[in-house]
Amino acid sequence: MAEPEQPVWITGRLIRGYGVASGRDPGSPYPAGTISLQRPLFAQRGLDLSDCFAGTLNLSLAPLELRSEHPDHCFEQLLWTDRHPPETFRFWRVLVRCGDSPAVEGWIYQPDPQTKQRHGQPPQVVEVLAPPLEGIAPGVEIALGVDPNRLWTIEGTRLWARLLEFFKFRVLAAQDAFFRDWRDSPSDAVDPARLRLWLLGAWPEALALCDRDLLAICDQAWRLYGP
Structure with missing residues (x-):
């Protein structure tokens, strides 16, 4: 080896x-x-x-x-x-x-x-x-x-918390429209590749998180701050 x-x-x-x-x-x-x-x-x-x-x-x-x-x-x-x-x-x-x-x-x-x-x-x-x-x-x-x-x-826990806070006011302001660009229809799951492309310009530090974490944070943001 x-x-x-x-x-x-x-x-x-x-x-x-x-x-x-x-x-x-x-x-x-x-x-x-x-x-x-x-x-x-x-x-x-x-x-x-x-x-x-x-x-x-x-x-x-x-x-x-x-x-x-x-x-x-x-x-x-x-x-x-x-x-x-x-x-x-x-x-x-x-x-x-x-x-x-x-x-x-x-x-x-x-x-x-x-x-x-x-x-x-x-x-x-x-x-x-x-x-x-x-x-x-x-x-x-x-x-x-x-x-x-x-x-x-x-630092996964820190990144998770910071990204959730980053999403907070955007979800409160835009509601379902905030997720629209990352999926084909409201009933579809968020596409991690499209989310990553957005994060590349909006907050690239979050790209260190895996796809599973990113999707879980989206779900948590919607549950906490959605309608």
Whole structure:
């Protein structure tokens, strides 16, 4: 695995996870852990995780949130269990450094929230796969060396609140007309691409938010300030 060129380091704090990925949760329906079940299927598709611990490191970046694009691997609709429908998984290669120890190669492991039915993570939490590390305990700081062209952080909560406030008086003044240019008819959903084009000129800072967030903010603005 090649190291990211001139990686940017993002620091998170290790928190306790659900114990499902590693199988440590005694109430989990997957006694061996979900990673052990998924890993052979990933290997069949070209991603060898045999050097990684069969469990995830859960890193809180709070108050920041990770944003990502162009994964190194994306496995669409992978049927790895008969307990729920297939899931989509995305992976980004990163460097992982705990304390003063040398950095090792690892992966950001991202089950798609749209297909993941259980044990979803808050937007401030990142799951990481890495070889066994020394000194691991809740509260320890772990740094990730990432490709800044594909992985970056935003202050999601702050941006959400500011964009909602930005919309407030516009919705109060224009009501439904405020959303008209972003959809084909009043009954249609807002088109994120058209909304982004408008934000590019009106308030480009909000473009750091994902489409799902932008649509949710539109919905909240209408519920709070519409008729």
